[in-house]
Amino acid sequence: xxxxxxxxxxxxxxxxxxxxxxxxxxxxxxxxxxxxxxxxxxxxxxxxxxxxxxxxxxxxxxxxxxxxxxxxxxxxxxxxxxxxxxxxxxxxxxxxxxxxxxxxxxxxxxxxxxxxxxxxxxxxxxxxxxxxxxxxxxxxxxxxxxxxxxxxxxxxxxxxxxxxxxxxxxxxxxxxxxxxxxxxxxxxxxxxxxxxxxxxxxxxxxxxxxxxxxxxxxxxxxxxxxxxxxxxxxxxxxxxxxxxxxxxxxxxxxxxxxxxxxxxxxxxxxxxxxxxxxxxxxxxxxxxxxxxxxxxxxxxxxxxxxxxxxxxxxxxxxxxxxxxxxxxxxxxxxxxxxxxxxxxxxxxxxxxxxxxxxxxxxxxxxxxxxxxxxxxxxxxxxxxxxxxxxxxxxxxxxxxxxxxxxxxxxxxxxxxxxxxxxxxxxxxxxxxxxxxxxxxxxxxxxxxxxxxxxxxxxxxxxxxxxxxxxxxxxxxxxxxxxxxxxxxxxxxxxxxxxxxxxxxxxxxxxxxxxxxxxxxxxxxx
Numbered sequence: 001x002x003x004x005x006x007x008x009x010x011x012x013x014x015x016x017x018x019x020x021x022x023x024x025x026x027x028x029x030x031x032x033x034x035x036x037x038x039x040x041x042x043x044x045x046x047x048x049x050x051x052x053x054x055x056x057x058x059x060x061x062x063x064x065x066x067x068x069x070x071x072x073x074x075x076x077x078x079x080x081x082x083x084x085x086x087x088x089x090x091x092x093x094x095x096x097x098x099x100x101x102x103x104x105x106x107x108x109x110x111x112x113x114x115x116x117x118x119x120x121x122x123x124x125x126x127x128x129x130x131x132x133x134x135x136x137x138x139x140x141x142x143x144x145x146x147x148x149x150x151x152x153x154x155x156x157x158x159x160x161x162x163x164x165x166x167x168x169x170x171x172x173x174x175x176x177x178x179x180x181x182x183x184x185x186x187x188x189x190x191x192x193x194x195x196x197x198x199x200x201x202x203x204x205x206x207x208x209x210x211x212x213x214x215x216x217x218x219x220x221x222x223x224x225x226x227x228x229x230x231x232x233x234x235x236x237x238x239x240x241x242x243x244x245x246x247x248x249x250x251x252x253x254x255x256x257x258x259x260x261x262x263x264x265x266x267x268x269x270x271x272x273x274x275x276x277x278x279x280x281x282x283x284x285x286x287x288x289x290x291x292x293x294x295x296x297x298x299x300x301x302x303x304x305x306x307x308x309x310x311x312x313x314x315x316x317x318x319x320x321x322x323x324x325x326x327x328x329x330x331x332x333x334x335x336x337x338x339x340x341x342x343x344x345x346x347x348x349x350x351x352x353x354x355x356x357x358x359x360x361x362x363x364x365x366x367x368x369x370x371x372x373x374x375x376x377x378x379x380x381x382x383x384x385x386x387x388x389x390x391x392x393x394x395x396x397x398x399x400x401x402x403x404x405x406x407x408x409x410x411x412x413x414x415x416x417x418x419x420x421x422x423x424x425x426x427x428x429x430x431x432x433x434x435x436x437x438x439x440x441x442x443x444x445x446x447x448x449x450x451x452x453x454x455x456x457x458x459x460x461x462x463x464x465x466x467x468x469x470x471x472x473x474x475x476x477x478x479x480x481x482x483x484x485x486x487x488x489x490x491x492x493x494x495x496x497x498x499x500x501x502x503x504x505x506x507x508x509x510x511x512x513x514x515x516x517x518x519x520x521x522x523x524x525x
Contacts, residue, residue: 051119181273296308307358310361
């Protein structure tokens with residue numbers, strides 16, 4: 001099949017694009033003219049193009065390829081850019097450095113598809129087509145979440161994950177660092193969190209279809225240096241790393257390391273070797289609150305993100321209802337009962353972040369009232385997110401029926417392991433509901449955008465991560481950047497964009513030619 005010209009296969013589609021006649025060739029004589037403030041974009045352009053093209057793109061005052069930062073271009077906002085290519089040269093302009101970084105990714109996509117290859121490509125003329133592009137994102141939050149708590153991934157892979165996000169102009173990398181099955185975030189004050197909570201062992205495999213592991217021990221954690229390097233790497237590509245250390249549920253790994261944090265300090269637990277929702281939750285005494293304030297302090301030291309995720313969902317109240325201490329805490333706080341300790345606990349952690357100048361983010365599985373300072377990710381029903389926006393919350397759409405990539409891409413036995421449940425196909429992702437709950441501009445402005453989620457109960461390898469993520473994340477990126485051109489136009493462009501995924505060795509065929517992961521081990525989340 002003949003591929004469309006690269007300028008007709010841009011993903012996401014620019015807000016406005018006009019094609020012209022002619023081409024501008026990048027070769028060994030091409031020089032960059034870099035205005036003050038555009039240096040980071042020039043560095044990224046060289047970094048991204050060098051592996052395949054070998055081009056040096058050195059700086060010169062009379063360079064024909066101009067990268068210019070112009071704060072007077074206020075209509076472009078923080079991330080918009082303008083790109084003009086003619087036979088005589090190219091001009092990339094933006095009001096802010098982030099806009100130039102977005103434009104660099106468009107330049108990359110305008111070149112022949114092989115420009116994204118990870119090794120040298122010979123005999124290809126590196127021509128940019130003549131175009132006029134003005135591009136501004138529709139949504140400020142364009143994210144992707146990766147769960148490294150269930151199955152650990154090294155920082156070397158996280159860098160690749162960021163690179164693929166940046167190619168699609170996504171700007172928030174949500175890193176799910178802790179859960180019942182593993183704690184990956186280093187906390188200097190409490191090294192047992194990773195020493196004990198970062199490893200699980202399972203000596204007996206459960207029967208087929210059970211919720212137990214396959215008998216293989218698993219572990220891993222990051223160092224502060226590794227995470228800081230990842231933050232810097234992502235920032236160079238215009239991506240913010242959003243850390244998540246969840247409370248007061250999904251904490252079994254923390255309880256394994258520190259039993260004194262639980263509702264029964266005398267009990268000894270292991271790092272959980274099941275999927276699903278664990279009934280073990282944090283206690284509510286002051287020392288527990290202080291412990292996790294210290295955790296958040298160290299999270300904020302490593303991650304400069306203005307937003308910090310504190311989990312917050314799937315928190316059973318069974319242990320609180322059994323605990324005299326928890327019931328007494330609820331009574332002292334004037335709460336109607338132990339169940340109300342859930343939003344109370346979140347409010348304590350959220351307040352700590354707000355006092356530190358950060359914005360707390362929480363998962364919301366229902367319409368429970370949360371502090372208005374919390375940015376809400378509503379994943380069960382879009383209506384919960386709409387109601388939250390009307391109450392005054394910022395909202396990020398995370399509807400599981402459109403943005404959960406742990407569900408299978410399609411039906412059939414050839415699909416690799418995935419979360420049992422509904423199929424989330426490409427059309428479902430493209431159909432993510434981004435409409436504001438009302439036309440009221442004040443409420444509509446609280447809908448920040450959307451992000452894709454990949455929970456990794458059944459996902460162990462980078463190949464499996466990428467097979468489940470792509471091309472579905474392409475559809476989400478399209479929708480949160482502009483997303484107004486329609487399904488038919490998107491799929492036509494995606495046909496060419498898949499050649500870029502091929503150049504990057506991203507598995508995306510449907511169904512896969514060969515299964516990219518080991519046989520399924522069974523289980524439900």
